[in-house]
Amino acid sequence: MNIFSKIEKIAYSILLAIVLFGLILGLWDDIYFDVNYAQEDGPVEWGTAIMLFGIFALSLYHLLTLWNTKKILWKVGTFLFVVLFLFAAGEEISWGQRIFGVESSEFFIENNAQGETNLHNLVVGKKKINKIIFSQLLFLVMFLYLLITPILFRKFSWFKDLANKFAVPIVKWHHTIAFIVVTVLVALNPASRKWEVYELAFGAIFFLIFLGPLNKEIFEPEQPK
Incomplete structure (x- = not known):
């Protein structure tokens, strides 16, 4: 068993424990x-931010260490992942606003559902962007990525050449199975903030x-032809 297999087993065990404990707590x-386990700035939310930041750091590491051995499309794809997951991690903790005690600007006080400096809680036409983009659109993207992409790749x-050129990591089937299992367990939770646990699962599985x-x-470094 290699080191990655051990990491995956440990990570899945911890994630399952978190989700199951959350389900039991939500049913009880x-x-x-809502108030303690999945509270704002609680351990679940911080866990999500750490996972997303971990993907950002990993992508940045790949970009810097492999820069001289990769082609431009690979660099573009990896750079986009660096930006995407840095943005996601920053949004999760409102860019450190509560950590550093920074007051929101008048715009965010008036247009953000929580009065915080982030985009996903902005309200447009009485609807939160989080509901329109970060929930519905993100679910569609995850469905395509986790279920359709691995089929097309194989x-x-x-499609395989395209994914490899843009440095798009392709899921293994155990990643897909893990996400389906987590989705079912989270959906069974009656608590209103259960999706905070789902976001943590999203971050953990994507990190893997x-x-x-x-x-x-x-x-891996490209070998000269």
Whole structure:
């Protein structure tokens, strides 16, 4: 068993324990779950931010260490992941606003559902962007990425070449299974803030995908031809 397999087993065990404990707690006392377990700035939210920042750091490491051995499209793809996950991690903790005690500007006080400096809680036409983009659109993207992408990657050489050129990590089937299991367990939780646990699962599983993708060769130096 290699080191990545050990890390995956440990990570899945911890994630399952977190999700199951959250489900039991939500079934037992959903108010306590919302106020304590999945509270704002609580351990679950911080866990999500750490996972997202971990993906950012891992992507940045790949970009810097492999810069001289990779082609431009690979660099573009990896750079986009660096920006995407740095943004996601920053949004999760409102860019450190509460940590450093920074007051929100008048714009965010008036247009943000929580009066915080972040985009995902902005209200547009009485609807939160979080509901429109960060929930519905993100779910569609995750569905395509976790279920459709691995099929296309295995079946079509053109898709495989495209994914490898842009440094898109392809999921292994155990990543997909883990996400389906977590989705079912979280959906059974009656607590209103259960999706905070789902976000943590999202971050943890995606970190594992970036750590050990099916196409792991994209994170190896290219051999001169």
